[in-house]
Amino acid sequence: MIRLDLGTAALRLITLLMMAFLVFPIAVTLVVAVNPREFILPPNGFTLDWFKAAWSSQTFLRGMGVSLVLGISAAFLANALALPAAMALVRNNFAGKAAINIVLMSPLLIPTTIFSLALYIYFVRIGYGSGLVPLLVGHTIHIMPYALRILTASLHNLDPSYEEAAAIVGAGRIRTLFSVTLPVIRTGLVSSFALCFILSWNDFPISVFLAPPGWTPLPVELFSYIKFQYDAVAAALASSLILLSALAIVIIDRLAGLRRVVRS
Amino acid sequence: MIRRILPPLAPALIALLIFVAFPMLWVLRTSFNELAGGAYVVDALTLDNYTRFLGDPWYLVNTLWFSIRIAIVTTVISVVCAYPVALYIAKTTGFQRNILIALIMAPLLIGLVTLVYGWIVIFRGGGLLNSLMIALRIYDDPVRYMWDIKGVVILLVYIGTPYVVLSLLDSIERISPFLVEAARNVGASRWTAFWKIVFPMTMPGLYAGLVIVFSLNFSAFAVPLMVGDSNTQMIGLIVYREALLNNDLPFASALSVIMVAVNALILAGMAALFGRLILNRLEAKR
Structure with missing residues (x-):
């Protein structure tokens, strides 16, 4: 004993x-x-002086703006791509379902170094070398598997009889989606959105390859700053990133459970 | 059936085809191209990019072999650190468990740059650790932790360990507590019950964790970029440098292909080793 x-x-x-x-x-x-x-x-x-200094720096504010717009758009696009796919995967059993699931999760299996390089070379080749499109595409594709994972889990918990009831009283498929399915899985949607946003907001490897000049997201901006000086202003900026991430962690944990983020 | 499942899956699958599959194939194609005038990629079919790397002992020893060694060392340290933590978390419940999992996941969700900043404050020349050690007279001159191989190893272990904990936790939770109880009832010691029942059953989780962390660390470029020095030229960092700083896309592509191939080879070796480990344990039991 x-x-x-x-x-x-x-x-x-x-x-x-x-x-x-x-x-x-x-x-x-x-x-x-x-x-x-x-x-x-x-x-x-x-x-709070260091925070004031960090939050009044034009460079950092611009980086914040870029990261904010990028994170929201990428999270929106990733969920828009993942939601229908998750619904198809949860509702149907078909040959090759496991294979399709692996394909949809594949961005997680490819090292980000190679994923970013591949997108970079590809966009240079098709003549989009520097623009916002590559950056947005890189972020969206990279976070889509996470959205798929959380949405699949919350759709599993959705009782199909709600949707059947809606269909019986004559609601069309679009109506059912917006008045029944989405409201019922809203916690899943919110946590998926929060996770996608925070992954994009904090991303460094993809942004450093794909960000066009003048559109530097905050983490890349912070990196170029601490390359030369690591003062308390940088600490305040890093703390801002940490606090926002902590908020996202709490939201995800309360609404969906953190374990779903990595569990397949 | 196809008409019902294809339309909702199509957008995601097409996006992956256009933005993952095509670009990856294009990397393979670009690796056979030439660089003209130091900037322009010219279509060609040459192996020069491969021989430039594979034929150069400096690259082989200081980047490829170096990356393999760093990835092995950091993966092993991560596994050793993660195993007891996963065992402990599996025993906890409720609030304590939630907090532990949130802390484990924090480094995965908080960005790398932010975390690197914290480590630099601790480890730099006049930083916390050096000040403390010198104040305690453990050593007299500041030790170089950051911008050194030590910093690269610390950071890679730091961001790798949470992955191993989470994948181990997955397989520990699948073990029925009745199995351990049954073994204890027939007289197995706690240690024997762990070694004969729990440990073999965590092999899938351990292997999954190994695969993730090894692949991540082998191809890492951000960590050696941020806290490494001229002696920590990991292969991912060379890819980054050749692509973005030297604009040599064909060479960067060839390096990526080599990186993927070597990674696949090592993972295949690991799979064979793990298969044998599990088989041997089964035979020993008979």
């Missing part, structure tokens, strides 16, 4: 250390961002 507890205690200790390792850089960034004495720890007070 004592041995048994020792084993559990050891596991708990290792887990605790691992969690500290995972949280440490995030916590340090948040502390530096509100510490009046730049980098001198422990903090001797609380200030």
Whole structure:
């Protein structure tokens, strides 16, 4: 019995250390961002000056705007592509369903380095080398599998008799979709949208390959900034990204359960 | 049937065909092209891009072999760190479990640049760790962690471990607790029950985690770009540099093809090894 507890205690200790390792850089960034004495720890007070500086920088504001527009459009497109596919996959059983599922998930299996390079070369070839289209396409395709995963899971929980009832009282397919199906799976839709948005908002590898000049998303902007200086303004900016991500994590967890993000 | 399932699947499938399949094939085609005048891609059928890499010992040792070694080391460290964590999370319930899973997933959802910033604050020359170590007189001169191979390994382990934890957790949760109980009832020690029942049954999750993390780390370019130095020329970083900085798309394409091929070979080797590991365990039981 004592041995048994020792084993559990050891596991708990290792887990605790691992969690500290995972949280440490995030916590340090948040502390530096509100510490009046730049980098001198422990903090001797609380200030939002660094945040003010970060949020009034034209470069960062522009990056934020680009990331915001990009994230919302990519999340919208990814869900628009994934929703009908998820409905077809959940409602029907057919030969080759597993294969189609793998094909739809394939953007996750391709290393982002190669995926981004391939899109870059392809768009250069068809004459769209620098434009917003490649960037939007790259983000949309990359996040679509995540949308498909969450939407499939929430459609699985949808009782088909709602839609049958709608059909019986004479609602058409479009009407059923908008008045019955979408309202019932709204939590799934919202969390899918939140996940897609945050993945796009935080993405670096795809953006660095595909962002056209003058349209630099925030993470790439932050990267070029910390290449030369890593002051507290950068910490404030990084903290803004962290807080928005934390919000998305809470939304996804409350509405769909975080595990669905990675579980197939 | 086809008429019912094809229209809803078509948009996504067509998007993948146009924006994934075609571009990937185009990478393969471009890898046989030539670069003229240092900037223009000219259609050709040449193996020069491949021989330029495969025939150069510097590239082979310092990028290809280096990337393989880094990927193996970081994957092994990630697995060792992840296994106990997954075992512990599998035992938890309710709020504690939610918090643990949220923390595990945070590095996956928070962007790489943001996380790198935090690590730089901790690890840079006059950073937290060095100040602490020097204050405690553990060493006198700052140790170079960032912009060094150490930084690359730390960051790759940091972003790789959560994937392994989550895929292990998937397979641990599939194990019926009755199996372990049954083994304990017939007199197996806790250790034996773990080793003979739980461990073999986590092999699929372990393998899935290995595959994800190895592939990610082998092809990584953002991490060596951000915290590496001139000695950490991983193959993904060379692809990035050749494509975006040197504009040598044919060479970058050839490197990508080599990268995919080597990755596939290593994964096939790993699959064979895992198949044998599981078989051996089964035979040993008889």
